Amino acid sequence: MAIVLGENQYGKAENRLVRVERDGDEHWLVDLNVSTALAGDLADTHLTGANDKVLATDTQKNTVLAFARDGIGQIEAYGLRLAKHFVGQLPSIHRAQVEIEQYPWTRLGPHSFSRSGEGTRLAKVTYDGEATVEGGIKDLTVLNTTDSEFWGYPRDEYTTLPETKDRILATAVDARWLFSSTGVDWGKAYDTARASLLEAFTNTYSYSLQQTLYAMGTRVLETVPEIAEIRLSLPNKHHYLTDLSPFGLDNPGVVFHVGDRPYGLIEATVRREP
Known part of the structure; x- marks a missing residue:
């Protein structure tokens, strides 16, 4: 050998x-x-x-x-x-x-x-001899305090996560996009892509972080024609409603503790169809 x-x-x-x-x-x-x-x-x-x-x-x-x-x-x-x-x-x-x-x-x-x-x-x-250019952004932390649900998933003997119709949705966006050429106004493309990511996150009523990811990627492709595809990696930064009943207190969705790890990690590529 x-x-x-x-x-x-x-x-x-x-x-x-x-x-x-x-x-x-x-x-x-x-x-x-x-x-x-x-x-x-x-x-x-x-x-x-x-x-x-x-x-x-x-x-x-x-x-x-x-x-x-x-x-x-x-x-x-x-x-x-x-x-x-x-x-x-x-x-x-x-x-x-x-x-x-x-x-x-x-x-x-x-x-x-x-x-x-x-x-x-x-x-x-x-x-x-030929150039390939990618742009992107990372560590863009965003959070919605409502308009996010997660339910309807399969349950088995190891499932303990309760379904929810109202939750905090938070992530730190890592987005990398591939340009189709080098004849690009780089600054304008970056500013537009970043604004589009934020707009889609803000305005998407979310039933899953996967759905939100796809909406964000789609919005970037719609607004920046020079981008051929975008790869997104979105960690789910969990915020758990704190049980205050041991202290004789209710918690009407106002106090949360933040989970560090483990965390869900949602990744996908959104691209233009040839």
Whole structure:
């Protein structure tokens, strides 16, 4: 039985980068976490230790920082610049992947900010002569205090969950979408997709988190024609009505305790039909 090297890549993970955009006394903040990964004709370094085809991970880190000198712009465009650069650097590098997280900050004054909880913007660019661009958002925590039910599911000897016609529905949205081209107004697409996720969550009367997920994905595809598909991962952040009867108190749907884990995890892809 032969032993061979399978698919492989290497890179520099989680390069933290902050760029301050300065316009007199007024500043803007761009806060990124950038990971790079390269693949290609790189078997020799695994098999023999030869490094003549390897673009050092420290060089990748330095490139990420240097490319920020003259501006970042939209993170999808920044990722495309980096990925195309890496593939062009050495004949041995055939594919580059750049993943970016952009952390949100809220302005307090001309040059003062606080970290906000509005969700982390995502981008993933893959280039191998052709470019594939994904966008997304994670850690977007949302909650409805009512207009959510869960009932009608099968029951067996291990089922203890009571049915409910009124519950809190809460989740932390992780959404990743695939663009159909690179000719996109990245900022507008992100803003519209994010707003559509929130609109669908807010306005959907929910009989299950699965139904809500599908409504959110559908709304994004309806409002952003450049998005070909969207993958959603929604943890069900459970809120349980607290039994206050041992204390001689009723609880008319006002006091809940929050379950940390385990939790339901609902995942699906919503895509356009060819």
